[in-house]
Amino acid sequence: MADTTLAYAQADPHRLRGIAHAAVAHAGPAPKRIVTGFGFWIFLLSDIVMFSCFFATYAVLVDQTAGGPKGAELFDLRRVAVETVFLLLSSFTCGLANIAADIRNRFWFQVGMAATCVLGLAFLYLEAREFADLVARGAGPTRSAFLTAFFSLVGCHGLHVSAGILWLLTMMAQVVAKGFRADIGRRIMCFALFWHALDIIWVAVFSVVYLLGSKP
Amino acid sequence: MSDQALEQHRIDLAPGDEGEGGVGLRVLGYVTGLGLALLLTATSFFVAGTDLVWQPSIPVAIIVLAIAQMGVHLVFFLHITTGPDNTNNVMALAFGVLIVFLVIGGSLWIMANLNQNMMPMDQIMQMQR
Numbered sequence: 001m002a003d004t005t006l007a008y009a010q011a012d013p014h015r016l017r018g019i020a021h022a023a024v025a026h027a028g029p030a031p032k033r034i035v036t037g038f039g040f041w042i043f044l045l046s047d048i049v050m051f052s053c054f055f056a057t058y059a060v061l062v063d064q065t066a067g068g069p070k071g072a073e074l075f076d077l078r079r080v081a082v083e084t085v086f087l088l089l090s091s092f093t094c095g096l097a098n099i100a101a102d103i104r105n106r107f108w109f110q111v112g113m114a115a116t117c118v119l120g121l122a123f124l125y126l127e128a129r130e131f132a133d134l135v136a137r138g139a140g141p142t143r144s145a146f147l148t149a150f151f152s153l154v155g156c157h158g159l160h161v162s163a164g165i166l167w168l169l170t171m172m173a174q175v176v177a178k179g180f181r182a183d184i185g186r187r188i189m190c191f192a193l194f195w196h197a198l199d200i201i202w203v204a205v206f207s208v209v210y211l212l213g214s215k216p
Numbered sequence: 217m218s219d220q221a222l223e224q225h226r227i228d229l230a231p232g233d234e235g236e237g238g239v240g241l242r243v244l245g246y247v248t249g250l251g252l253a254l255l256l257t258a259t260s261f262f263v264a265g266t267d268l269v270w271q272p273s274i275p276v277a278i279i280v281l282a283i284a285q286m287g288v289h290l291v292f293f294l295h296i297t298t299g300p301d302n303t304n305n306v307m308a309l310a311f312g313v314l315i316v317f318l319v320i321g322g323s324l325w326i327m328a329n330l331n332q333n334m335m336p337m338d339q340i341m342q343m344q345r
Contacts, residue, residue, distance in 0.1 A: 037230025041305055045312035052316040056323035081261050088253055095246040095293055098232075103239060193232045196293040200286050203257075207282035211264040212275055 033186055040190040044197045047160075051201050054156055055208060058149040062213065066144035071213030074139055076130070080210045083126045084202065087161075090119035091199040098192040104180045113172050116195070120165050127158050150209065157205055160198050167191050229301045232294055249292025256285040 029035070062071070097112025131151070134140065141151035171191055174184050234242060260281040263274055290296045296305050334340075 034230045037232060038304060041231040042308055045308055048312055049315050052319045056320045059324055060327045084257055091293055092246055092250045099239060099242050189232055193294065196289060200289045203282055203285045207260060207278050211260060211278050214264060
């Protein structure tokens with residue numbers, strides 16, 4: 001017995017045995033929850049890269065107002081602050097709904113998701129009001145390159161929030177119809193990631209577009 | 217061997233998943249994140265409108281506060297940590313951040329350069345006549 005161990009050690013001059021053990025320990029695919037979550041994380045990062053292109057366009061075009069209004073004349077910071085608080089609170093309630101899904105508590109899951117939905121809709125309502133006001137004042141997306149970039153960037157974020165709300169309602173319905181199955185759990189996890197990522201992008205939007213843009 | 221295998225079988229975490237901890241601890245994490253995020257948001261809105269701060273420093277302060285708040289969101293809401301079970305998530309994030317900086321920084325740099333070296337617009341218009 002001792003001889004065979006010795007022989008094995010000599011046949012392994014580069015001391016690779018530790019690596020072989022590690023390979024055994026890691027054998028087999030990772031659990032599906034990790035594969036799904038990681039894949040969705042990659043998608044979110046690609047989405048953030050896409051947003052970075054919109055941000056770069058906006059930053060390049062921010063001074064090209066073609067004689068039209070500048071951001072400082074258009075933005076209402078109080079409304080933006082309220083929008084920010086709505087989205088931040090919705091991220092919080094979404095996290096609570098995610099915890100409730102993990103412990104399989106249907107009631108608190110539905111309450112958390114409903115609160116997220118209401119806060120998201122309030123955010124979208126304020127944003128739609130802002131867009132309508134701007135268009136009514138003649139500062140629509142066709143007015144100048146600056147306004148085109150502004151509407152594309154903020155509108156793209158708003159579209160993401162709208163899609164998120166549709167997804168949210170789907171998840172509420174699926175939990176009612178199918179319960180907390182493993183695949184539903186993975187979808188809830190992906191939805192929570194998506195919603196939190198939207199909040200991160202909104203932080204960049206309100207800082208770069210509204211706060212920096214409100215400086216004369 | 218078996219102990220070692222168990223030790224090494226602590227698999228990766230999915231992004232958004234937390235390690236251990238009861239419900240109370242997890243809720244507390246979200247409350248902490250919400251508090252910090254609200255604090256940073258309030259600070260940046262305050263800084264943007266105040267006269268108390270040296271004016272040229274305000275854009276830098278707003279950018280720094282925004283990056284800090286994104287960090288808070290990543291840690292407390294998305295649970296991206298520096299732990300060994302999170303290596304894959306952090307590596308993907310680092311690559312994403314690299315691309316974001318290249319796209320934004322590169323665009324601004326190139327376009328500012330072009331803008332400086334380009335003939336003024338009225339002269340271009342005259343040449344086209």
